[in-house]
Amino acid sequence: MVLEIVGLRLIDPIAMEVQVLFFGVLAEISGTGFKHYNGVKSMGDLMHRIQDDYPEIVHYNYRVSVNSEITDDDRLLKSGDEVALMPPFAGG
Protein backbone atom coordinates (compact mmCIF):
# COMPACT_ATOMS: atom_id res chain seq x y z
CA MET A 1 0.00 0.00 0.00
CA VAL A 2 1.35 3.44 -0.92
CA LEU A 3 -0.09 6.47 0.85
CA GLU A 4 -0.43 9.69 -1.18
CA ILE A 5 -0.62 12.77 1.05
CA VAL A 6 -0.61 16.15 -0.73
CA GLY A 7 1.94 15.05 -3.25
CA LEU A 8 4.14 13.23 -0.74
CA ARG A 9 4.51 9.52 -1.31
CA LEU A 10 4.96 7.80 2.00
CA ILE A 11 5.88 4.18 1.80
CA ASP A 12 3.82 2.12 4.21
CA PRO A 13 6.36 0.24 6.37
CA ILE A 14 4.13 -2.83 6.37
CA ALA A 15 4.52 -3.04 2.60
CA MET A 16 8.32 -2.83 2.87
CA GLU A 17 9.56 -6.11 1.61
CA VAL A 18 13.12 -7.37 1.90
CA GLN A 19 14.31 -10.57 0.27
CA VAL A 20 16.72 -12.67 2.31
CA LEU A 21 18.96 -15.28 0.69
CA PHE A 22 20.53 -18.06 2.76
CA PHE A 23 23.65 -19.81 1.48
CA GLY A 24 25.62 -22.94 2.31
CA VAL A 25 24.50 -24.70 5.47
CA LEU A 26 22.15 -21.78 6.23
CA ALA A 27 20.16 -22.61 3.08
CA GLU A 28 19.45 -25.97 4.63
CA ILE A 29 18.43 -24.44 7.97
CA SER A 30 16.04 -22.03 6.26
CA GLY A 31 14.53 -24.86 4.20
CA THR A 32 14.09 -23.00 0.93
CA GLY A 33 17.18 -20.78 0.76
CA PHE A 34 15.15 -17.57 0.64
CA LYS A 35 12.41 -15.76 2.52
CA HIS A 36 10.62 -12.45 2.26
CA TYR A 37 10.31 -10.23 5.30
CA ASN A 38 7.77 -7.42 5.49
CA GLY A 39 7.97 -4.29 7.58
CA VAL A 40 11.65 -4.50 8.57
CA LYS A 41 13.38 -1.13 8.88
CA SER A 42 16.99 -2.01 9.61
CA MET A 43 19.48 -4.86 9.54
CA GLY A 44 19.17 -5.15 13.33
CA ASP A 45 15.42 -5.50 12.97
CA LEU A 46 15.80 -8.11 10.27
CA MET A 47 18.36 -10.17 12.18
CA HIS A 48 16.01 -10.39 15.16
CA ARG A 49 13.22 -11.61 12.90
CA ILE A 50 15.50 -14.18 11.26
CA GLN A 51 16.74 -15.45 14.63
CA ASP A 52 13.13 -15.77 15.82
CA ASP A 53 12.34 -17.90 12.76
CA TYR A 54 15.53 -19.96 12.84
CA PRO A 55 16.95 -19.94 16.40
CA GLU A 56 19.76 -22.37 15.54
CA ILE A 57 21.28 -19.78 13.21
CA VAL A 58 23.05 -18.18 16.20
CA HIS A 59 25.38 -21.20 16.33
CA TYR A 60 26.81 -20.45 12.88
CA ASN A 61 29.32 -17.92 11.62
CA TYR A 62 28.25 -15.89 8.63
CA ARG A 63 28.76 -12.59 6.86
CA VAL A 64 25.98 -10.39 5.54
CA SER A 65 25.63 -8.55 2.25
CA VAL A 66 23.04 -6.00 1.21
CA ASN A 67 22.43 -5.75 -2.53
CA SER A 68 25.60 -7.78 -3.20
CA GLU A 69 27.77 -5.57 -1.01
CA ILE A 70 29.31 -7.14 2.11
CA THR A 71 28.56 -5.03 5.19
CA ASP A 72 28.86 -5.15 8.98
CA ASP A 73 26.71 -2.10 9.62
CA ASP A 74 23.27 -2.03 11.21
CA ARG A 75 22.07 -0.05 8.23
CA LEU A 76 18.55 1.00 7.31
CA LEU A 77 16.80 -1.17 4.76
CA LYS A 78 14.44 -0.15 2.00
CA SER A 79 11.83 -2.03 0.08
CA GLY A 80 13.35 -4.29 -2.55
CA ASP A 81 16.70 -4.73 -0.80
CA GLU A 82 18.33 -8.13 -1.12
CA VAL A 83 20.12 -9.37 1.97
CA ALA A 84 22.33 -12.46 1.87
CA LEU A 85 23.56 -14.55 4.81
CA MET A 86 26.83 -16.18 3.86
CA PRO A 87 28.78 -18.77 5.88
CA PRO A 88 32.58 -18.82 5.39
CA PHE A 89 33.40 -19.32 1.72
CA ALA A 90 34.62 -22.77 0.64
CA GLY A 91 35.37 -22.56 -3.06
CA GLY A 92 38.13 -24.29 -4.95
Added chain:
Amino acid sequence: MILNYRTIMELNYLTDGPVSQESISRLIEKMNSMTDCGGHMIFLGQVRADAIDGKRVKAIEYSAYIELVGAEAEKIKKSIFAEYDDVKSVDIIHSTGIVAAGQISLLVLVSAGHRQQAFQACSKTVELIKKNLPVWKKEFYEDESYTWK
Protein backbone atom coordinates in the same frame (compact mmCIF):
# COMPACT_ATOMS: atom_id res chain seq x y z
CA MET B 1 30.98 -17.53 -30.17
CA ILE B 2 27.52 -18.96 -29.74
CA LEU B 3 26.04 -17.78 -26.44
CA ASN B 4 24.36 -20.77 -24.87
CA TYR B 5 23.61 -21.28 -21.16
CA ARG B 6 27.09 -22.71 -20.52
CA THR B 7 28.97 -19.83 -22.12
CA ILE B 8 26.79 -17.25 -20.37
CA MET B 9 27.57 -18.94 -17.06
CA GLU B 10 31.27 -18.91 -17.90
CA LEU B 11 31.16 -15.18 -18.63
CA ASN B 12 30.04 -14.95 -15.01
CA TYR B 13 32.99 -17.14 -13.99
CA LEU B 14 30.77 -20.12 -13.24
CA THR B 15 30.02 -23.32 -15.06
CA ASP B 16 27.32 -25.88 -14.34
CA GLY B 17 28.97 -29.18 -13.35
CA PRO B 18 32.68 -29.98 -13.82
CA VAL B 19 34.98 -27.69 -15.80
CA SER B 20 34.85 -29.28 -19.24
CA GLN B 21 37.70 -30.27 -21.51
CA GLU B 22 36.16 -27.93 -24.11
CA SER B 23 36.52 -24.97 -21.75
CA ILE B 24 40.15 -25.86 -21.15
CA SER B 25 40.81 -26.31 -24.90
CA ARG B 26 39.09 -23.01 -25.66
CA LEU B 27 41.40 -21.17 -23.27
CA ILE B 28 44.49 -22.92 -24.65
CA GLU B 29 43.38 -21.91 -28.15
CA LYS B 30 43.09 -18.30 -26.92
CA MET B 31 46.78 -18.39 -25.98
CA ASN B 32 47.76 -18.54 -29.66
CA SER B 33 46.65 -14.95 -30.16
CA MET B 34 48.44 -13.67 -27.03
CA THR B 35 51.78 -13.11 -28.68
CA ASP B 36 52.96 -10.67 -25.99
CA CYS B 37 52.99 -13.50 -23.44
CA GLY B 38 55.93 -15.77 -22.74
CA GLY B 39 54.27 -17.90 -20.07
CA HIS B 40 50.84 -19.25 -19.22
CA MET B 41 50.13 -20.87 -15.89
CA ILE B 42 47.10 -23.12 -15.56
CA PHE B 43 45.81 -24.34 -12.22
CA LEU B 44 43.18 -27.08 -12.25
CA GLY B 45 41.48 -27.82 -8.93
CA GLN B 46 40.18 -31.38 -8.65
CA VAL B 47 37.70 -32.98 -6.27
CA ARG B 48 39.68 -35.31 -4.03
CA ALA B 49 38.23 -38.61 -2.79
CA ASP B 50 39.22 -37.89 0.82
CA ALA B 51 38.47 -40.51 3.45
CA ILE B 52 36.81 -38.87 6.47
CA ASP B 53 35.92 -41.07 9.46
CA GLY B 54 36.22 -44.11 7.23
CA LYS B 55 33.89 -42.70 4.55
CA ARG B 56 35.15 -41.70 1.14
CA VAL B 57 34.09 -38.48 -0.62
CA LYS B 58 32.09 -39.35 -3.73
CA ALA B 59 31.29 -35.85 -5.02
CA ILE B 60 30.99 -32.21 -4.02
CA GLU B 61 27.96 -30.08 -4.68
CA TYR B 62 28.96 -26.44 -5.11
CA SER B 63 26.56 -23.55 -4.65
CA ALA B 64 27.29 -19.88 -5.28
CA TYR B 65 25.86 -16.43 -4.81
CA ILE B 66 25.88 -15.88 -8.56
CA GLU B 67 25.25 -12.11 -8.46
CA LEU B 68 28.22 -11.60 -6.14
CA VAL B 69 30.63 -14.03 -7.83
CA GLY B 70 31.08 -11.71 -10.84
CA ALA B 71 31.89 -8.66 -8.71
CA GLU B 72 34.30 -10.58 -6.45
CA ALA B 73 36.06 -12.25 -9.39
CA GLU B 74 36.52 -8.82 -10.99
CA LYS B 75 38.03 -7.53 -7.73
CA ILE B 76 40.42 -10.49 -7.63
CA LYS B 77 41.54 -9.82 -11.21
CA LYS B 78 41.98 -6.12 -10.50
CA SER B 79 44.16 -6.80 -7.47
CA ILE B 80 46.29 -9.28 -9.46
CA PHE B 81 46.81 -6.75 -12.27
CA ALA B 82 47.75 -4.12 -9.66
CA GLU B 83 50.27 -6.39 -7.93
CA TYR B 84 51.81 -8.07 -11.00
CA ASP B 85 52.52 -5.60 -13.79
CA ASP B 86 53.67 -8.29 -16.22
CA VAL B 87 50.34 -10.19 -16.07
CA LYS B 88 48.29 -9.74 -19.25
CA SER B 89 45.19 -11.77 -18.47
CA VAL B 90 43.50 -13.83 -15.76
CA ASP B 91 40.75 -16.37 -16.46
CA ILE B 92 38.69 -18.01 -13.74
CA ILE B 93 36.07 -20.75 -14.10
CA HIS B 94 34.50 -22.29 -11.00
CA SER B 95 31.95 -25.10 -10.91
CA THR B 96 28.49 -24.99 -9.47
CA GLY B 97 26.36 -28.10 -8.93
CA ILE B 98 27.70 -31.64 -8.66
CA VAL B 99 31.34 -32.45 -9.39
CA ALA B 100 32.42 -36.06 -8.86
CA ALA B 101 35.73 -37.09 -7.26
CA GLY B 102 38.41 -36.91 -9.94
CA GLN B 103 36.65 -34.15 -11.92
CA ILE B 104 37.81 -30.55 -12.23
CA SER B 105 36.00 -27.89 -10.18
CA LEU B 106 38.24 -24.86 -10.68
CA LEU B 107 40.31 -23.50 -13.53
CA VAL B 108 42.65 -20.52 -13.26
CA LEU B 109 44.71 -19.40 -16.22
CA VAL B 110 47.20 -16.57 -15.79
CA SER B 111 49.10 -15.26 -18.80
CA ALA B 112 52.17 -13.07 -18.36
CA GLY B 113 55.07 -11.64 -20.30
CA HIS B 114 57.48 -13.84 -18.35
CA ARG B 115 57.16 -17.02 -16.31
CA GLN B 116 57.97 -15.71 -12.81
CA GLN B 117 54.89 -13.53 -12.54
CA ALA B 118 52.73 -16.20 -14.23
CA PHE B 119 53.69 -18.66 -11.43
CA GLN B 120 53.27 -16.15 -8.60
CA ALA B 121 50.07 -14.52 -9.83
CA CYS B 122 48.39 -17.88 -10.49
CA SER B 123 49.09 -19.03 -6.95
CA LYS B 124 47.84 -15.72 -5.54
CA THR B 125 44.67 -15.88 -7.67
CA VAL B 126 43.81 -19.34 -6.34
CA GLU B 127 44.32 -18.14 -2.75
CA LEU B 128 42.08 -15.12 -3.33
CA ILE B 129 39.39 -17.32 -4.89
CA LYS B 130 39.38 -19.56 -1.83
CA LYS B 131 39.19 -16.53 0.46
CA ASN B 132 36.79 -14.23 -1.37
CA LEU B 133 34.61 -16.05 -3.90
CA PRO B 134 31.10 -16.62 -2.48
CA VAL B 135 31.01 -20.37 -3.13
CA TRP B 136 30.04 -23.16 -0.71
CA LYS B 137 30.43 -26.91 -0.85
CA LYS B 138 28.57 -29.90 0.39
CA GLU B 139 30.69 -33.06 0.42
CA PHE B 140 28.81 -36.25 -0.34
CA TYR B 141 30.14 -39.61 0.83
CA GLU B 142 29.66 -43.05 -0.68
CA ASP B 143 26.89 -43.83 1.85
CA GLU B 144 24.91 -40.71 0.69
CA SER B 145 25.58 -38.83 3.96
CA TYR B 146 27.09 -35.35 3.59
CA THR B 147 28.92 -32.53 5.33
CA TRP B 148 28.79 -28.80 4.63
CA LYS B 149 32.22 -27.24 4.18
